[in-house]
Amino acid sequence: MSLKHVEISxxxxxxxxxxxxxxxxxxxxxxxxNLQNHCKGNVNLLLLLKWLDEQxxxxxxxxxxxxxxCLGRSxxxxxxxxxxxxxxxxxxxxxxxxxxxxxxxxxEKQQQxxxxxxxxxxxxxxNHAEPLTLxxxxxxxxxxxxxxxxxxxxxxxxx
Numbered sequence: 444m445s446l447k448h449v450e451i452s453x454x455x456x457x458x459x460x461x462x463x464x465x466x467x468x469x470x471x472x473x474x475x476x477n478l479q480n481h482c483k484g485n486v487n488l489l490l491l492l493k494w495l496d497e498q499x500x501x502x503x504x505x506x507x508x509x510x511x512x513c514l515g516r517s518x519x520x521x522x523x524x525x526x527x528x529x530x531x532x533x534x535x536x537x538x539x540x541x542x543x544x545x546x547x548x549x550x551e552k553q554q555q556x557x558x559x560x561x562x563x564x565x566x567x568x569x570n571h572a573e574p575l576t577l578x579x580x581x582x583x584x585x586x587x588x589x590x591x592x593x594x595x596x597x598x599x600x601x602x
Contacts, residue, residue, distance in 0.1 A: 449500050449567050455556045461497075462490040462555065465596055474591030482583040485514055487554045489592070491562065492575035497596055501570035502562070513561035517554040524550060 466472050466486075478484035488510070495501060502510065528543045535543070576592040 449569055451495075451498055451500055451567060453494070453559055453562055455552070455559050458491060458494055458555050458559055459552055461494050461596075462487075465490060465493060470591045474588045478580065478583065478585050478588055482580075482585040482588075484579070484583045484585060485518065487551060487558060488514060489576060489579060491555070491558045492579050493592055493596075495562070495567075496570070496574045496576055499570050500567045501572065501575055502565050502567055506565045509565060510558070510561055513557050514554065517550065517557055521547070521550045521554060 466475060475486045475489060478489060479486050491510075524547060528540075528547060531543065532540055574593070577586070577589050580586050580589040580592070
C-alpha cells in the first residue's frame with residue numbers, strides 16, 4: 444500500500460473551535476487532564492492529534508520530534524504560569540482567578556498556533572496505521588486513557 448501525500452486546511456481558528464467542542468465532553472476533559480497531570484502529556488498536542496485522526500491523516504514517523512519540538516517555545520511558560528495560578532487560587536479573589544484562567548487560555552491558544560504552523564510546514568499522508576492519539580497515549584504510558592479519545596467526534600457530540 445503506497446502512502447499518498449495529502450493537503451489539509453488547518454487554521455488556528457479551526458483547531459481552536461474543534462478543541463473547545465471536543466474538550467467540553469466530560470470524559471474527554473477528564474482523560475486530557477489525567478494525561479497532563481499524571482503522564483506529563485500535552486493537551487494541545489493531543490487535541491491536534493485527535494483533529495488529524497478525524498481527518499484520517501498523519502505525519503511521517505521522523506516528524507514526531509519536529510511536532511514535539513514546536514511546543515518548546517510555549518510549554519515552559521505555560522507550565523510555569525499554570526503552577527503559579529494553582530498556587531494563587533486560594534489567595535486571590537474569584538474575579539482575579541477567572542482572569543488568570545482566561546490568560547492561561549490565551550497561552551494555550553498561542554501554543555495551538557505554534558502547532559498549526561508546524562503541521563502546515565510538514566508533509567502529511569493518509570493514515571493507514573493506528574490513530575495518532577493512541578500512539579501518543581502509548582508513548583506517555585497512558586494507553587489506558589485512549590478509550591476516551593477513540594470515538595469519532597460525531598459520535599461524542601451526540602452523547
